[in-house]
Amino acid sequence: MNFLVMAIMAVFGVAALLCVIRIIRGPSILDRTVASDVLLTEVMCVLGADMALNGHMRNVPVMLIIAAVAVFGSIAVARYVARRDNPTP
Amino acid sequence: MTQTPFLELALPQPVADVIVLVLVLLGAILCLSAAVGLLHFRDVPGRLHAATKPQVLGVVLICLAIAVSQRTIGGMLMGLLIVIPVILLQFATAPLSAHMVGRQAYRNGTINQRALVADEYAESKQTPPAAG
Numbered sequence: 001m002n003f004l005v006m007a008i009m010a011v012f013g014v015a016a017l018l019c020v021i022r023i024i025r026g027p028s029i030l031d032r033t034v035a036s037d038v039l040l041t042e043v044m045c046v047l048g049a050d051m052a053l054n055g056h057m058r059n060v061p062v063m064l065i066i067a068a069v070a071v072f073g074s075i076a077v078a079r080y081v082a083r084r085d086n087p088t089p
Numbered sequence: 090m091t092q093t094p095f096l097e098l099a100l101p102q103p104v105a106d107v108i109v110l111v112l113v114l115l116g117a118i119l120c121l122s123a124a125v126g127l128l129h130f131r132d133v134p135g136r137l138h139a140a141t142k143p144q145v146l147g148v149v150l151i152c153l154a155i156a157v158s159q160r161t162i163g164g165m166l167m168g169l170l171i172v173i174p175v176i177l178l179q180f181a182t183a184p185l186s187a188h189m190v191g192r193q194a195y196r197n198g199t200i201n202q203r204a205l206v207a208d209e210y211a212e213s214k215q216t217p218p219a220a221g
Contacts, residue, residue: 004111008110011120035127
């Protein structure tokens with residue numbers, strides 16, 4: 001039982017680390033946007049896992065607000081990133 | 090022996106614990122697969138493809154784990170009622186942001202043109218004036 005909890009924590013930690021690596025290395029700003037979106041969804045997953053493992057319901061409003069608001073970050077970046085409409089080859 | 094009401098029927102504690110742990114572990118592994126896909130693929134649509142789908146499934150599994158951790162049937166129904174808005178919001182917003190980012194990646198030229206099998210955006214190279 002305790003081993004499974006340790007495994008869950010390790011898997012979440014490795015996933016967050018890989019996302020941060022992609023945020024640091026990403027060649028374009030869209031790569032960083034996608035990676036930060038994944039990181040935000042993973043924060044949601046960690047909050048939910050905390051609720052499920054400790055048997056309380058206190059984090060539900062935070063999860064709801066993150067799920068509703070997380071989309072605006074990527075949309076804003078995708079909307080206003082510099083575009084090259086007619087690239088002259 | 091009095092019969093317990095239907096909504097008060099409860100899973101035994103060890104069974105509920107094991108189900109919750111396995112569901113949360115599966116959700117965590119799906120998160121990890123999304124992160125591995127972010128590092129593995131080479132251009133923005135590939136990373137988007139790896140990033141958006143396993144994440145949503147992971148959130149669904151973890152929300153199911155939250156509902157199961159209430160143990161009684163009434164508690165599970167209540168928990169489902171509470172977490173269903175989270176799942177619906179995730180289903181509604183994940184394709185939206187993926188669509189915006191993918192289209193901008195195409196217009197930005199940050200995708201690998203030679204890897205495309207069909208290129209249906211090619212005729213409309215000019216961005217329409219009111220497009221997002």
